[in-house]
Amino acid sequence: MSSIIAVVDYGMGNLRSxxxxxxxxxxxxxxxxxxxxxxxxxxxxxxxxxxQGAARDCMQQLKDLKLDEVVLQAAHEKPxxxxxxxxxxxxxxxxxxxxIDCMNxxxxxxxxxxxxxxxxxxxxxxxxxxxxxxxxxxxxxPLWNDIKENSRFYFVHSYYVxxxxxxxxxxxxxYGIEFVSAIARDNVFAVQFHPEKSAHDGLQLxxxxxxxxxxx
Amino acid sequence: MSLAKRIIPCLDVDNGRVVKGVxxxxxxxxxxxxDVARRYDEEGADEITFLDITASSDNRxxxxxxxxxxxxxxxxxxTVGGGIRTVDDVRRMLNAGADKVxxxxxxxxxxxxxxxxxDKVGSQCIVVAIDAKKVSADGxxxxxxxxxxxxxxxxxxxxxEWAMKMVEYGAGEILLTSMDRDGTKVGFxxxxxxxxxxxxxxxxxxxxxxxxxxxxAKGVTEGLADAVLAASIFHFAExxxxxxxxxxxxxxxxxxx
Numbered sequence: 001m002s003s004i005i006a007v008v009d010y011g012m013g014n015l016r017s018x019x020x021x022x023x024x025x026x027x028x029x030x031x032x033x034x035x036x037x038x039x040x041x042x043x044x045x046x047x048x049x050x051x052q053g054a055a056r057d058c059m060q061q062l063k064d065l066k067l068d069e070v071v072l073q074a075a076h077e078k079p080x081x082x083x084x085x086x087x088x089x090x091x092x093x094x095x096x097x098x099x100i101d102c103m104n105x106x107x108x109x110x111x112x113x114x115x116x117x118x119x120x121x122x123x124x125x126x127x128x129x130x131x132x133x134x135x136x137x138x139x140x141x142p143l144w145n146d147i148k149e150n151s152r153f154y155f156v157h158s159y160y161v162x163x164x165x166x167x168x169x170x171x172x173x174x175y176g177i178e179f180v181s182a183i184a185r186d187n188v189f190a191v192q193f194h195p196e197k198s199a200h201d202g203l204q205l206x207x208x209x210x211x212x213x214x215x216x
Numbered sequence: 217m218s219l220a221k222r223i224i225p226c227l228d229v230d231n232g233r234v235v236k237g238v239x240x241x242x243x244x245x246x247x248x249x250x251d252v253a254r255r256y257d258e259e260g261a262d263e264i265t266f267l268d269i270t271a272s273s274d275n276r277x278x279x280x281x282x283x284x285x286x287x288x289x290x291x292x293x294x295t296v297g298g299g300i301r302t303v304d305d306v307r308r309m310l311n312a313g314a315d316k317v318x319x320x321x322x323x324x325x326x327x328x329x330x331x332x333x334x335d336k337v338g339s340q341c342i343v344v345a346i347d348a349k350k351v352s353a354d355g356x357x358x359x360x361x362x363x364x365x366x367x368x369x370x371x372x373x374x375x376x377e378w379a380m381k382m383v384e385y386g387a388g389e390i391l392l393t394s395m396d397r398d399g400t401k402v403g404f405x406x407x408x409x410x411x412x413x414x415x416x417x418x419x420x421x422x423x424x425x426x427x428x429x430x431x432x433a434k435g436v437t438e439g440l441a442d443a444v445l446a447a448s449i450f451h452f453a454e455x456x457x458x459x460x461x462x463x464x465x466x467x468x469x470x471x472x473x
Contacts, residue, residue, distance in 0.1 A: 013338075014310045020288050053338045114417075126419045126442060128340050128388055132220040132262055132472040152220060152472045154293060156315075156340045156388075174218045197293050197315060199257065 003029065005210060006044035008071060009036040010061045012085060013052035021196035022048070025207035038070040046209065047074040049190075051085030055110065055159075056097035058085050068103065075105055075188050079214040081143075081206075082190030087183065088161060090190055096159055106183065108163030113176070125176045128158045135171045135181050135193065141216060143189045143208045144170075151201045153193035155181075160192065187214035220472040221436050222262035222443035223460055224295075224421060225450045227252060230269050232278035238451040253286045253294075256450070259457040261292065262472060265318070265391075265445060268298030280312045287313025297345055297391075306333050310341060318391055320345035321364045324371055327385055334386025343421075344387035348375035348408055349395040360408050367395035379412045390420045391445065397425025401448070404431060409439030421445050429455060429463040436469050 005026065007019050015034050022032045035041055049071055051058050062068040074080050075090065082090055089102045094110035102110070113127045132152040137144050160179040163169070170189065171182030181192045189209065195202035228236050229249055238246040245251055253264050264286075268279040276299060283296055296309045297318025306317045317337075323330050323344050334342045347367055352359040360375035379390055392412050394405035404422045413420040422441035426432060426449055435444040449455050465471040 014313065016284075016311065016313050017287055017291070017315070020313070021291050024289075024291070052340065127417060128419075129219065130340070130389065130419050131222050131442070134218045155219075156293075158340075196291060199292050203291060 003046070004031045004033060004044040005046045005048060006041045007032065007034045007048045007050060008041060008067060008086075009034045010051070010058070010065050010067050011036075012058050012061055013050065015050055018048060018050050018083065018196045021203060022206055022210065025203050026210045030210060036065055036067065038067060041067070041070045041074065044074075044078075046079040046081070046212075047071070048081045048083065048209075049074075049086035050083040051089070053085060054097055055085065055089060055094040055102065056100045058089050059100060059102060062089075062103075072103060072105065078187060079209065079212045080188045080190075081209045082188070083196070084157060084192060084194060087190035087192055088159060090183075090188070091161055091163065094159065105188070106163065106168055106185070107165055108161055108168075110159050111162045112159050114158065128156055129175045130156045132198075133173050133175060133181075133193075135173055137171055138169045138182075139184060141170055141184050141189065142212050143184070143205055145208050146204050147201050147208075153181075153191075153195065153198040153202060155193045157192060184216070186216070217470060220262070220470050221441075221464065222421075223432065223457055223464075223471075224263045224265050224443055224445045225256050225261050225457065226265040226267060226423070226445050226447045227451075228267050228269050228447070229279060229282060230271075231275050232282050235269070236447060236451055239453045249282045250285050250289060253290045256457060257290045257292055260461055260472070261457050262443070263293040263295060264290070265295040265297065267318075268296065270299070273299070280308055283309060283312040283314050295343055297343070301329075303329075303333050303336050306337055306341070310337060316341050316343045316389065318343045318345045320347065323382065324362060324364055324373070327381065330382060330385040330387060334388070339386045339388035339418075342387055343389045343391050344382040345391040345393065346375060346379060346382070346412075347393050347395050348405075350405070350408070358407055358411070360411075363395050367398070375408070376411050376415050379416050383416045383418050387418060389418050390416060391423060392420055392441075394424040398423075400425050401427025403427065404435045404439055404441075404444075406434060406439045409435060409441050413440040413442070419443060429460050432460055433464050433467040433469060436464065437467065
């Protein structure tokens, strides 16, 4: 059976690594496409929503390219993987760029590690949070298959997702504070780290996604 | 603290080939960057840095292809430095599959370039490489200056102040090389590393002078580096990256094993 995984290209960062890593792990017959075409993305069986850069630019690009609706639609109906900025902009609001409204799929705020309120805990910690850190699983999920509790993934970010919706949290990581490094609900899974840069465990997560039916 | 300290092997690439002698017994072609990178990945390298030392600007394109080929097969962060002078250079490397780009001499001649590049692609992609040399005499308070052209040309710029300025301009990471120690195998310049790490808010990679595993560990425990970079001790197969990581972990340093 032929199936397509679409990596959403909205001009925010290099998507080559994401698509190459997916190609590395998918089964025969699965095609990985990098696309900024709404129809192509709508037709794909699975959607990967990556991104890096500033929240303001991400939201602007999504609107300019008229991809915000198709991305939201995908997040409502098919296996959907958000990566890094692609996780953050799913929330209602980000404090980056003096405050910016995001896609509002989930209630929550995106906050800075260097926030004044955190200063005591964050003292002497470097920002961006860059490197390999542990992810603790907060719910059983098909995307954690064959990935051990507290496996290390590669992170690089200065902002993190803050949500009061405990049921949304799929994984947490400690960096001065314990922050949400993965979220999951229904057909959506999203991670703050970069699976495409996280060696074996990252590839395993992408492999799990490539065969996931979107059910928990 | 659960964030691991990183070990980063550095490969010098000249005209698309790894130079400075890489010796792996079971590698067919030790000059092929893809083979070497794959091998370091298997050994557990946390990142790989490529330094393009190609002299002729005509052959600059070759490093782009090298990065593309490596990024097709090796799924850990890749940094590329050497000859990066414009935002277009930065973009070309990122589009080829690099995660971070190292800017060195160009930053010294035009600090605004760092600001422009980090505005365009994000601080997390911009590593400012600093080559520092001790200029204080014995008995004086320690002082280091920035040198360019492989450590030959002094600039009169204070290394600590420069590091702070580069962070302000948007550097997401500092790659700090002691020109006094580079190639000596007597260990990092620990006071320099510590001074830069304490003065800046971004991760600092220590470089220059590693001769044994204790040097790597001290870079973290005494130099307060977030990552350590080494070339020859890995290339000549004196130690594997796995051995190095285990040694550092045994010293009580958080590592990805």
